[in-house]
Structure formats: structure tokens, C-alpha cells
Amino acid sequence: MIRKLTLALPALVLVLALGTGAAIAGSTRTQADPGVSEREIVIGATTPLSGPFSSVSSVTVGANAYFKYVSARGGVGGRKITFKYLDDQYDPAKTVQLTRQLVEQDKVFAIFNSIGTEHNLAVRDYLNANKVPQVFAASGSTTLGRDGSKYPSAIGFQPSYQAEGWVYGKYLARTRPGARVAVLFQNDDYGKDLLNGLKRGLQRSKVKVVAAEPYEPTAVDVQAQVAKLRGAGADTFAVFAVGKFAIQAYVFANRLGWKPKLVINNIVSSASNVMTIAGEGGTNKLVDATVSGVFLKDPTDPKWQSDAGIKLYQQILKRYAPGANAADPYHVYGMAAAFTLVEALKKAGRTPTRAGLVKAVAALNVTKNPFMIPGILIKTGPNDHFPIEQMLLQRWQKTSWKSFGGLWGYRGA
Numbered sequence: 001m002i003r004k005l006t007l008a009l010p011a012l013v014l015v016l017a018l019g020t021g022a023a024i025a026g027s028t029r030t031q032a033d034p035g036v037s038e039r040e041i042v043i044g045a046t047t048p049l050s051g052p053f054s055s056v057s058s059v060t061v062g063a064n065a066y067f068k069y070v071s072a073r074g075g076v077g078g079r080k081i082t083f084k085y086l087d088d089q090y091d092p093a094k095t096v097q098l099t100r101q102l103v104e105q106d107k108v109f110a111i112f113n114s115i116g117t118e119h120n121l122a123v124r125d126y127l128n129a130n131k132v133p134q135v136f137a138a139s140g141s142t143t144l145g146r147d148g149s150k151y152p153s154a155i156g157f158q159p160s161y162q163a164e165g166w167v168y169g170k171y172l173a174r175t176r177p178g179a180r181v182a183v184l185f186q187n188d189d190y191g192k193d194l195l196n197g198l199k200r201g202l203q204r205s206k207v208k209v210v211a212a213e214p215y216e217p218t219a220v221d222v223q224a225q226v227a228k229l230r231g232a233g234a235d236t237f238a239v240f241a242v243g244k245f246a247i248q249a250y251v252f253a254n255r256l257g258w259k260p261k262l263v264i265n266n267i268v269s270s271a272s273n274v275m276t277i278a279g280e281g282g283t284n285k286l287v288d289a290t291v292s293g294v295f296l297k298d299p300t301d302p303k304w305q306s307d308a309g310i311k312l313y314q315q316i317l318k319r320y321a322p323g324a325n326a327a328d329p330y331h332v333y334g335m336a337a338a339f340t341l342v343e344a345l346k347k348a349g350r351t352p353t354r355a356g357l358v359k360a361v362a363a364l365n366v367t368k369n370p371f372m373i374p375g376i377l378i379k380t381g382p383n384d385h386f387p388i389e390q391m392l393l394q395r396w397q398k399t400s401w402k403s404f405g406g407l408w409g410y411r412g413a
Contacts, residue, residue, distance in 0.1 A: 033354045035109025041075075041345065041352065042082045043112045044102035046095045046119065049087035053243060055271060056115055058324070059138055060085050062334025063113055065320035066342075076345045077352075084108060088119065095119040096126070103132055110135050110357060113157070113337050117141045117190040118217075120154075128153045133357045135344070136337045136387070140164060141189050148362070148385030153354075155361055155380070157337050158266070159388050161193035162200070163410035164293050165240070168263050169201015170408070171291065171393060172236065179207045182234035182260070184225055184249050186241055187214035194240040194265055210234050215245060226252040238263045243271065250278035250286050262290040266391075269294065270329040275396055290396040293408075295376050295388055296332045300400050309370030336371035340364070340378055340387070375407055 035042040047060040064083045071080035084106055088094040095114065102108045103126075110133035114120055120137040127134045128151045136157035137144055144156035172179055183198065185191030195212060202209065211232035213225035222245050229237065230253065237260035239249045246268040253260065268274055269292035279287045297304045297313075304310045313335055317324050324331060345352055347360035364387060366378035376390045389410045394401040 032351055033109060034107040036079070036352055039079055040082055041079045042084060042106070042108050043110050043341075044099075044106060044108035045083070045085040045112055045114045046088040046098045046102075047085050047115045048090035049085075051089040051091075053090040055243065056090075056138075056267075056330060058328045058330035059113065059115060059334040059337075061321050061324055062317070062331030063338040064334070065316050065324070065331070066335040066338035068320040069316045070338075070342055076342060077350055081342075081345075083112075090116060090119070092116070092118045092122040096122050099123040099126070103127070103130065109133075109352070110354065112136060112341055113138050113334070115139075118188055120144070120156075121189065124151055124154050131354055133354055133361070135341060135357065135361055138333075138337070139190070140193070142193050143189070145384075145386035152362070153358055155385055155387065157340070157387055158333075159293070159295060159391055159410065160197075160386055161190060161265070162197035163386070163389055164265060164391065165194040165197020165199075166201040166410055167197075167293055167391060167393070167408045168238065168265075168291075169198045169203075169205075169207075171201075172207050172263070173202055173205035176236060176261070177206050179236045179261075180210045180232075180234045181207060181236045181238055182229035182232050183209060183212040183238045184222060184229060184241055184245075185212060185214055186245070187216050190242075191240045198238060198240075207236075215241070217242075219245070221245075221252075222248050223252050226258075227256065230256050230258040234260055236261045236263065239268065240265050242267055243274070246271075246274055247278045250284055251280065254280070254284045254286055259286065262286055264290055264292045266293045266295070268292070269394065269396075269401065270296070270333065275401075276399075287396055288398075292394055292396075292401070293391040294373070294394045294401065294403055295391045296329060296336055296372055298329055298394075298401055298403075299332060300327050300329070301402065302400075303403075309372075312370055332371050336369055339369050339371060340366055373403075373407075 047057045048054050049057050067081040067083050086098040112135045115138040117139040120139050134154040140158045140161040142160045142162040185195045211229050215222045239246050275287050317326050344360040348356035364380045378387045390407045392403045394403040
């Protein structure tokens with residue numbers, strides 16, 4: 001928005017001294033926004049460092065390692081990036097409390113890559129009302145992209161869950177005509193978006209969803225749901241779950257003697273040990289030929305072992321997150337998101353402002369993120385709040401994922 005301002009001479013001199021970068025940032029104020037000083041940019045996040053979902057906090061560890069790497073090389077415009085992240089134990093109520101702490105007490109410049117769908121949605125109104133950027137939320141919730149005009153401060157990063165589900169639907173429609181699909185899904189926006197996307201992808205095909213069973217994130221297990229799904233007579237099993245529930249889906253299906261073809265979502269396939277545990281020491285053959293989606297380079301896939309991006313990833317993790325498991329793709333996700341934030345900060349002006357960052361994130365065109373599969377773009381625009389809308393498919397073969405086919409691009413809202 002353009003405003004008519006009458007500037008006193010000292011203020012005008014300061015604006016001119018800052019150069020055009022300050023104008024690009026959309027601000028002529030003489031004071032920096034919270035979290036920005038001459039030598040530092042402070043950003044914040046919430047993440048489950050403890051509790052049953054603590055494994056996904058590798059995303060945050062990977063991002064933090066990349067920020068340290070950038071800071072050691074001069075930072076952004078001479079400012080180092082300090083990343084403050086707090087343990088919400090994957091509890092949305094704690095997410096709200098800790099996000100307020102980061103904004104009101106720690107005075108962070110932006111909230112970056114906080115983990116969880118319900119968690120990000122729980123703080124979206126608060127952050128938007130206070131004009132605090134909610135950048136690259138670690139969730140594929142469709143509303144983060146679809147409702148950008150209502151919540152301009154909020155944006156996700158990964159392909160939307162609806163887009164991901166659509167790809168699986170299209171894949172099944174092409175390769176398993178007449179298949180009968182049973183779906184296990186988490187009973188929140190995460191699981192529902194994947195299920196709705198799957199159904200959209202199956203439209204005008206002969207593949208049918210014959211049963212869908214939800215589970216609560218607080219549940220102990222999904223044994224009853226798997227039993228019901230087996231009883232529906234399905235030959236294909238789509239698991240839209242997280243962590244232990246995805247593992248249980250494999251284990252309980254195996255115990256029931258059910259032998260469907262499996263499709264699982266990217267959050268599950270990106271976890272470093274889910275497939276190994278689900279394989280039950282090689283006795284559970286259901287893991288073989290499981291199909292999932294991927295948009296990041298997998299550090300366990302031999303095809304990337306000589307890749308410059310994966311070599312950089314390994315070097316950064318070893319130097320700035322010693323002891324971290326380099327085989328965990330969640331670390332790669334964190335670095336990919338952090339790389340993109342750094343690119344946006346560079347566009348936000350010599351003295352970044354919150355408004356400038358929001359503007360920069362809404363006009364991305366990153367073609368060579370070193371941690372992402374070549375050809376996948378990170379692109380946004382005035383009416384496009386979905387940074388990534390492409391992915392490959394991959395198949396589990398013995399001990400690792402192997403990608404196959406070409407890029408899938410989502411076509412939908």
C-alpha cells in the first residue's frame with residue numbers, strides 16, 4: 001500500500017542513506033522492526049523436541065544448522081540469523097502459549113517453519129492480526145495457500161496435502177484401474193486434506209474408495225480401524241498417518257493376513273526409520289513396493305550420493321549439528337526451507353521489515369534450491385500462495401526409496 005508521507009529532513013536523509021533496499025522492503029521508518037538489529041535477525045518457531053512426535057523436530061535441527069552455516073559466512077546483509085525454537089510437545093495449546101512468548105517477550109522478527117497443521121492454524125489469526133510473518137509453516141494444509149488473501153502473513157512450504165493426495169489418486173487411476181481403496185487418515189485437516197485430494201484424483205476413474213476410517217492424534221493405536229478397513233474387501237491401502245500410527249497400520253494389516261498394495265504420504269516416507277520398523281525385521285512383506293511422494297533429495301538414495309547439494313547438506317550437518325543422523329530426510333526438509341527463507345530475506349531489503357518479508361515471500365522464483373529434486377520450482381505470486389506444487393513418486397525397494405517416473409504437477413485449487 002502506498003502512503004503519502006511528509007518527512008522531516010533528518011528522516012529523509014536516513015532513508016536516502018539506506019538506499020533503495022529500504023524502499024523495496026516497503027517501509028520508510030527510521031526504526032527497525034522487532035527482531036532486527038544492525039548485526040542480527042531473530043526468528044522463532046515451536047517444535048516437538050520431546051514427546052511421542054519428537055522425531056519430526058529433525059526439521060528444526062536441519063534448519064538451525066543451515067542458519068548457522070549462513071551466519072558463519074556473513075549472514076544476510078551482514079546480519080547473522082539467530083533461530084529460537086521452543087518445545088511445544090506437539091500440543092497446539094502449548095504452541096499458542098509459546099508463540100506468544102516468542103513474539104511478545106523474545107521479540108522475534110518472524111515465526112518460521114513451526115511444525116504441525118493444527119498448531120500452525122491455532123496461531124495464524126494471532127500472528128496475522130499482529131502482522132508477524134508466519135513463514136513456511138511446516139504443514140501442507142491447503143488453507144495456508146488457498147486463504148492467502150485473508151491471511152497474507154501466513155504461508156506453507158511443502159506441497160499441499162490436497163495436491164499430494166491428488167497425485168496418489170491420479171497414479172492409482174493410471175496404474176490400478178478397478179482398484180478398491182481403503183484409507184486410514186488422521187482426523188484433522190492434515191488427514192482430511194489428503195483424503196479429499198485422493199478422491200479428486202480418482203474422479204472419472206474406475207478406482208473406488210470403498211472405506212475410510214479416521215483416528216484421533218491422541219489415540220493409543222489404530223488396530224480397530226485397520227480391522228474395519230480389511231473387512232471392506234480393499235486391495236489397496238492408503239495410509240495418511242504419522243509416526244507410530246503408520247507403523248501400526250503395516251503391523252496390524254500383516255497380523256490380519258491382509259495383503260494390499262500400500263500408498264503412504266510423504267510425512268511418513270520421509271521419516272528415517274518408519275519403513276525399517278514397519279518391516280518387522282524383514283518378516284512384514286507389506287512394505288515392499290510401497291509408493292509415496294517425494295520433492296526433496298533423499299540422503300539415503302544412492303542416486304544422490306555424489307550430488308553437490310547432498311554433499312553440502314552432509315557437511316553442514318556434521319559441522320553445525322554434530323551427532324545428528326545424516327540419513328534422516330527431515331533434516332534435508334529443514335535446510336530446504338531455511339535456504340528459501342534466506343533467499344526471501346535477501347529480497348526483503350537492506351534493512352528487512354516484516355512487511356518486506358511478507359512481500360518477498362509472495363513473489364518467489366527459486367529454481368535451484370540445492371536440497372530439492374532438480375526441476376521442482378519454488379514459485380509464488382499475487383494469486384498463488386502455494387510455493388511447491390510438484391513432486392516425484394518413489395517406491396520402497398528392500399532397504400531404501402527409489403524414485404521413478406517424471407514430475408507430477410498439481411492442477412487444482
